[in-house]
Amino acid sequence: xxxxxxxxxxxxxxxxxxxxxxxxxxxxxxxxxxxxxxxxxxxxxxxxxxxxxxxxxxxxxxxxxxxxxxxxxxxxxxxxxxxxxxxxxxxxxxxxxxxxxxxxxxxxxxxxxxxxxxxxxxxxxxxxxxxxxxxxxxxxxxxxxxxxxxxxxxxxxxxxxxxxxxxxxxxxxxxxxxxxxxxxxxxxxxxxxxxxxxxxxxxxxxxxxxxxxxxxxxxxxxxxxxxxxxxxxxxxxxxxxxxxxxxxxxxxxxxxxxxxxxxxxxxxxxxxxxxxxxxxxxxxxxxxxxxxxxxxxxxxxxxxxxxxxxxxxxxxxxxxxxxxxxxxxxxxxxxxxxxxxxxxxxxxxxxxxxxxxxxxxxxxxxxxxxxxxxxxxxxxxxxxxxxxxxxxxxxxxxxxxxxxxxxxxxxxxxxxxxxxxxxxxxxxxxxxxxxxxxxxxxxxxxxx
Amino acid sequence: xxxxxxxxxxxxxxxxxxxxxxxxxxxxxxxxxxxxxxxxxxxxxxxxxxxxxxxxxxxxxxxxxxxxxxxxxxxxxxxxxxxxxxxxxxxxxxxxxxxxxxxxxxxxxxxxxxxxxxxxxxxxxxxxxxxxxxxxxxxxxxxxxxxxxxxxxxxxxxxxxxxxxxxxxxxxxxxxxxxxxxxxxxxxxxxxxxxxxxxxx
Numbered sequence: 001x002x003x004x005x006x007x008x009x010x011x012x013x014x015x016x017x018x019x020x021x022x023x024x025x026x027x028x029x030x031x032x033x034x035x036x037x038x039x040x041x042x043x044x045x046x047x048x049x050x051x052x053x054x055x056x057x058x059x060x061x062x063x064x065x066x067x068x069x070x071x072x073x074x075x076x077x078x079x080x081x082x083x084x085x086x087x088x089x090x091x092x093x094x095x096x097x098x099x100x101x102x103x104x105x106x107x108x109x110x111x112x113x114x115x116x117x118x119x120x121x122x123x124x125x126x127x128x129x130x131x132x133x134x135x136x137x138x139x140x141x142x143x144x145x146x147x148x149x150x151x152x153x154x155x156x157x158x159x160x161x162x163x164x165x166x167x168x169x170x171x172x173x174x175x176x177x178x179x180x181x182x183x184x185x186x187x188x189x190x191x192x193x194x195x196x197x198x199x200x201x202x203x204x205x206x207x208x209x210x211x212x213x214x215x216x217x218x219x220x221x222x223x224x225x226x227x228x229x230x231x232x233x234x235x236x237x238x239x240x241x242x243x244x245x246x247x248x249x250x251x252x253x254x255x256x257x258x259x260x261x262x263x264x265x266x267x268x269x270x271x272x273x274x275x276x277x278x279x280x281x282x283x284x285x286x287x288x289x290x291x292x293x294x295x296x297x298x299x300x301x302x303x304x305x306x307x308x309x310x311x312x313x314x315x316x317x318x319x320x321x322x323x324x325x326x327x328x329x330x331x332x333x334x335x336x337x338x339x340x341x342x343x344x345x346x347x348x349x350x351x352x353x354x355x356x357x358x359x360x361x362x363x364x365x366x367x368x369x370x371x372x373x374x375x376x377x378x379x380x381x382x383x384x385x386x387x388x389x390x391x392x393x394x395x396x397x398x399x400x401x402x403x404x405x406x407x408x409x410x411x412x413x414x415x416x417x418x419x420x421x422x423x424x425x426x427x428x429x430x431x432x433x434x435x436x437x438x439x440x441x442x443x444x445x446x447x448x
Numbered sequence: 449x450x451x452x453x454x455x456x457x458x459x460x461x462x463x464x465x466x467x468x469x470x471x472x473x474x475x476x477x478x479x480x481x482x483x484x485x486x487x488x489x490x491x492x493x494x495x496x497x498x499x500x501x502x503x504x505x506x507x508x509x510x511x512x513x514x515x516x517x518x519x520x521x522x523x524x525x526x527x528x529x530x531x532x533x534x535x536x537x538x539x540x541x542x543x544x545x546x547x548x549x550x551x552x553x554x555x556x557x558x559x560x561x562x563x564x565x566x567x568x569x570x571x572x573x574x575x576x577x578x579x580x581x582x583x584x585x586x587x588x589x590x591x592x593x594x595x596x597x598x599x600x601x602x603x604x605x606x607x608x609x610x611x612x613x614x615x616x617x618x619x620x621x622x623x624x625x626x627x628x629x630x631x632x633x634x635x636x637x638x639x640x641x642x643x644x645x646x647x648x649x
Contacts, residue, residue: 013539016539019511019538020540025595026595026596027595027596105540106539106540106541107541109541109608112541113608
C-alpha cells in the first residue's frame with residue numbers, strides 16, 4: 001500500500017484507542033485519537049482526516065450521531081463504525097447513514113488490514129474525482145474570470161469572438177467587477193497576444209502626467225524632462241493598451257486620443273515629427289458615458305470611437321449564483337497562500353454571502369474571503385467570519401417602489417434556491433401558487 | 449546491517465515465559481544475532497503471569513504481559529523479546545501473534561498459532577521455528593521504530609495470518625534494512641556488561 005491515510009480513532013475506551021493508534025502508526029499512516037464524539041468533531045474542525053474509526057457506543061454523543069455530523073459537515077471523510085457483536089443492528093443502521101464499513105469487536109488483524117485496503121482505494125477514487133471535478137471547474141473559468149451565470153457565460157462566448165478583431169472595445173461595469181481581467185483575456189486571445197499589454201488607470205493620473213505617459217516626450221520638453229522618453233502609445237506597439245477609467249480623462253486628452261485613434265500616429269511632447277503607432281485600444285469605465293455626454297463632460301465623437309464594441313460586466317448582485325463559485329475559488333487561493341486549513345463555508349455563511357449586495361463586487365468578495373481565512377481559527381468559515389460585511393448595503397440609485405423591491409427580493413430568493421419554487425415559497429412565507437403568480441406578473445426568468 | 453556491536457552496548461535478550469522449547473529460543477536468538485548483528489542472550493524462564501489470562505476469551509492479554517515485564521528490572525538490556533506458547537490477544541483483536549512497544553523495550557511473540565498447519569496438519573518443526581523467527585524479528589523491528597512495509601516479501605510487511613507469515617521472507621527489504629541500521633545506532637546506547645536478572649532466576 002503506497003497511500004498513507006490521515007486516520008482518527010474515536011473511542012471512549014483507552015485500550016482500543018491505543019491499540020488501533022499503534023497499529024495504524026505501524027502501517028505508516030498518520031493517526032490521531034479522540035475519547036469522545038465531541039473531541040473528534042473539534043479535531044476534525046481543525047484539520048482534515050481521510051477516515052474516522054468510530055465506536056458506536058459512547059457516552060453523551062454516540063457513534064451514529066458522530067457519523068451524522070461528519071457526513072453533514074465533511075462528506076468526503078470516510079467513517080468506519082466499530083461495534084460489539086451485540087449491536088450489529090446499529091452497525092447496519094450506520095451503513096444506511098453513510099458509514100463506509102463496520103468492524104465487529106474483536107476483529108482479526110487481517111480484517112482491519114482489508115478494511116484499510118478498501119479505504120485506501122476509496123480515498124484514491126475520491127481524489128481522482130476531485131481532480132476531474134477540478135478540470136470541470138476550469139470550464140466555468142475563462143482566463144481567471146470565474147462565473148457560471150448567464151451573463152458570464154455570454155461574456156465567455158463573446159471574448160474569443162471580439163478578440164479576433166482589432167476594433168476598440170469599451171468595457172463597462174461597476175468597480176471591482178473585473179474589467180481589467182476581461183481586457184487581459186481579450187488580449188490573450190487576440191492576434192496581438194505576443195505583443196505587450198499595458199494598463200493605465202486614467203483616473204489615477206493628473207492630465208499633464210497622463211499626457212507625458214501616453215505620448216512620451218523629448219529631453220527638455222518641460223521642467224524635469226531631463227531625458228527623452230517613449231510614451232506608452234509607442235511602447236505598446238503591436239499590443240493592447242488598456243485605459244481604465246477612461247471617463248475620467250479631460251476633454252483635451254479626449255481630443256488628443258481621438259486623433260491618435262484616427263491617424264494611428266502620435267507626436268511626442270516637444271517634437272514635431274509624427275511617429276506611427278500600432279495598438280489596439282480597450283477602455284473601461286464605471287461611469288454612464290451617454291449621460292456624461294449629455295452633461296457635456298464627455299465628447300460624443302470620442303465615445304463612438306472607443307465604443308465600437310461594448311462589453312458590459314454585470315455587478316455581482318445581479319449574478320448571485322456566481323458567488324459560491326467565486327467564494328470557493330478565493331477560499332482555495334487564500335487557503336493555499338496562507339497555508340491554513342480553511343476549506344469550507346457553512347451553508348448559512350454561503351446564504352449570507354449570497355444575500356449581501358456586494359457594492360465593491362468581486363474585489364470586495366475576494367477581500368472578505370481573504371480576511372476571513374486569515375483570521376479564522378477553524379476549517380470552516382461561518383457567518384461570524386463575515387461580520388465586517390454587516391454594514392448596511394450600498395444605497396440603491398434613485399427612488400424604489402415597493403413593487404420594485406418585491407420583484408427584486410422574489411428574484412433573489414428564487415436564484416438563491418436555484419429556482420426551486422417550493423423551497424423559495426417556504427422562505428418567502430407564501431404558497432407555491434402565489435409565487436407562480438408573482439413570477440408571471442413580474443415576468444421573472446431564470447438567469448435574469 | 450550495522451557493524452557488530454559488543455555486549456557492552458547492551459544485549460538484546462530472549463526471554464521465555466512459561467514452557468518454551470529450547471530449540472525455539474535458540475532459533476530466535478540465532479536469528480537476532482544474524483539479522484541484527486547484535487549480541488543476544490537467552491534468559492531463564494519467567495512464569496506466565498496469570499493476571500493476563502482472560503477467563504471469557506480463554507486467551508492471554510498481550511498488553512498485560514508487557515506491563516508485567518515493565519515492572520521487572522531490565523535496565524542493562526537494550527531490548528527484550530519474550531516468547532510464550534499461549535494464545536495472545538489485545539482487546540480490539542481476536543488474536544495477535546506478536547506485540548511490541550513502538551520504539552520501546554519489550555516485544556512479545558506467541559508460538560501458539562504458529563504451530564498450526566494447513567488442514568489439521570501439524571507443520572514440521574523447522575517450519576514452526578522459521579515462522580517464530582519471522583514474527584520475532586518483525587516485532588523486534590517495531591522496537592527499533594520500523595513500521596510495516598509495503599513490500600509483500602519484506603519481514604516488516606503486515607502478516608495477518610499464518611499464510612501471510614509463510615509468504616514473507618526471513619529478511620528485511622533494502623529500505624527497512626537501511627532504516628533499521630540508522631535506528632539501531634540511535635537506540636543502542638552503551639550500557640554496562642550484560643548481567644543476570646535476580647528477579648528471573
